[in-house]
Amino acid sequence: MPPGRNSNREPGASYDQRPVRSPSRRTGRPAALVAVGILCSRLTGLIRQIVFAHYFGVQTASADAFTASYRIPNFLQNLFGEGALSASFIPVYASLLARGNRKEATEVAGAVGALLSLVTAVIVLLGILFTPLLVTLIAPGFDGSKRDLTIVLVRIGFPGVGLLVLSSWCLGILNSHHRFLLSYSAPVLSNAAMIATLVIWGAQLKTDLPRLAIYLAWGSTIGSLLQFAVQVPAIARLVPDLRFTLQLSGHVREAIRNFGPAFVSRGVAQISAFIDSLLASFLGTGAMTGFFNAQLLYTLPVSLFGMSISAAELPAMSGAAGVDAYDLLRERLNLGLRRIAYFVIPSAVAFLALGDVIAAALFQTGRFTHADAVFVWAILAGSAVGLLASTLGRLYSSTYYALRDTRTPLRYALIRVVLTTALGYVSAMVLPPLFGIPLLWGTAGLTASAGVAGWVEFVLLRRTLNARLGDTGLPMRLTLRLWAAAAAGGGVAWAIKLVSPTGHPIVLAALVLIPYGIVYLGMTLVLNVPEAAAALTRVRTAFGLRAPGA
Secondary structure, eight states: OOGGGOTTOOTTOOOOOOOOOOOOOOSHHHHHHHHHHHHHHHHHHHHHHHHHHHHHOSSOHHHHHHHHHHHHHHHHHIIIIIIIIHHHHHHHHHHHHHTTOHHHHHHHHHHHHHHHHHHHHHHHHHHHHTHHHHHHHHOTTOOHHHHHHHHHHHHHHHHHHHHHHHHHHHHHHHHHTTOHHHHHHTHHHHHHHHHHHHHHHTTTTTTOHHHHHHHHHHHHHHHHHHHHHTTHHHHHHHOTTOOOOOOOOHHHHHHHHHHHHHHHHHHHHHHHHHHHHHHHTTSOTTHHHHHHHHHHHHHHHIIIIIIHHHHHHHHHHHHHHHTTOHHHHHHHHHHHHHHHHHHHHHHHHHHHHHHHHHHHHHHOSTTOOHHHHHHHHHHHHHHTTTHHHHHHHHHHHHHHHHTTOOHHHHHHHHHHHHHHHHHHHIIIIIHHHHTTOOGGGGHHHHHHHHHHHHHHHHHHHHHHHHHHHSOOSOOHHHHHHHHHHHHHHHHHHHHHHHHSOSOOHHHHHHHHHHHHHHHHHHHHHHTTOHHHHHHHHHHHHHTTOOOTTO
C-alpha cells in the first residue's frame, strides 16, 4: 500500500520520498478562480452586512437574535462542505479521476450524494424539533423576547441548512473537475436574496425589527435554494451518468472512513466557534453582532488567500499523492505558503492598526455609529494575533487530507479547541472586570485567545508534517521582509490617519488604505520578494498593461 493511502499512519512515520514526477496541473489559475469566486461571494456578503447594519445596527436585540440564528447554517456548511466533505470525498474522487477511472468516480459521487441527502434530511428534521435546545446551547445568555425570536428564526432557516450541505457536495465535484469559479461564487445568489429582502422590506419595517428579522430569515432560506440550484446544471454536464445510490463500494467506504475523523475534526473547530457565541451571549447586547461583523472582515483574507489556495491545491495534491510524487507535494505546499503569507501578513497589520478605518468605511451607516466601528476594531485587532497561523494551517490540513490522513489534524484541532475555550473564558469573562473594563469589550479577548491557540495548532501541524515529508514552511528571511514591509506601510497609513480631517469614512479609508498598499508593494519589490513581482504582473495583466521592455 502506498504510504499516502494510509490515513492511520503514525505521526513519526516517514513517507517514501522517491523522486517520482507526474504531470501536474498549474494551480495558479485555479487558485485565482477560487479567489475570484470567494471575492464575489464575500463582497456581496459585505454588502448584505452593510445593509443589515443600516437597519439593525449593532446593539439591538433583533440584531443579536438574527446573528445567533444565522450561525447555525454557517456552522453546518463549514462542518460538511469546507472541512469534512472536502477532506474525505475530494481526495478519493479526484484520485479516481486522475487515474482515469471515471465510472468508479461517478459511482462514488452518487453514493456520497445519496448518503449526504439522507443525513441532512434527518438533521433538518431534528433541528426543527429541538430548536429550543439548540438556542440554549448557542446563546444561553438570551432570555425573554430575544430568545423567543431566535427560536423562530432558527426554525425558518433549517431547511436552508440542508440545501447548503448539498451545495457543498456540488462544490466537491466541481472542484475535482477544476471548475472552481461557479462553486465559490454560488453564495452570491444567497447574499443577493437577503439583500433584496432588506431593500424591499427594510424601510417599511424599520420600526418593527423582529418582523424584519423574520422576513430576512425567509430570504436566507430562499437564497440557499438558489445557491444549490445554480450548480446543478454544471454537475449534470460534468457527470451525466450520475445516479444516487446506496451501493457502498470500497472507494465509498474509504470516503466514509475518512469522513468520520474529518467530521469530528471540523466539528471540534466549529465547536470552538459555538463556544465563542456562547460566551458572547453573556457579554451584553451588541457582543454577538459586533463579533459577527468583525468575523466577516477577518475571515476575508482567510477565505481569499488561505481557502482559495488550499481548495485549488487539494485536488492537485491528492493526485500527486496518488502517484507517490511527494517531492511535488512538498513543493506545492511551500509555494502555497509563500503566496498566502504575502497577502495575509499585511491584512493582519491592517486589522491591528487600521481596523477602525476599515469597519467605519464598510458599516458606518444608519444605526451603525462610529462607536460601533471602534468596538469592531477592538475585535479585529484581537483576530490579528492568529490570522497568519490560522490561514497557513488550512493549507497544512489540506496536505494531510491529500495524504488521506484525517486523524492528525483531528488531534491538533482538539488541542486547539481546549486552549481556545480556556483562554477565551479567562480573556472575555475574567480579565475585563479585574481591570475595570466593561464586560462588552471582553469580545476582543475571544479573538485574541483563539489566535494564540491557532499558533499552537499550526506549530504542531508543521512539525509533524516535516517529519513525514521533509522541511516545509516559510523561510525566516522572507517572513521578516514581509513583516517589515507591512509595518512600514502601517506606519505611513497611521500617520496619514492622524493628520487627515474628519470626513466621510469611505474617503478616509481611501486616503489611508491606498498608501498603505502602495508602500507595502513598493517595499516588497525593493526587498526582492518574488511574490511581489508576481502580484504586480497579475495586476498589469488584469488591466491589459505590458511590463516594461516587454
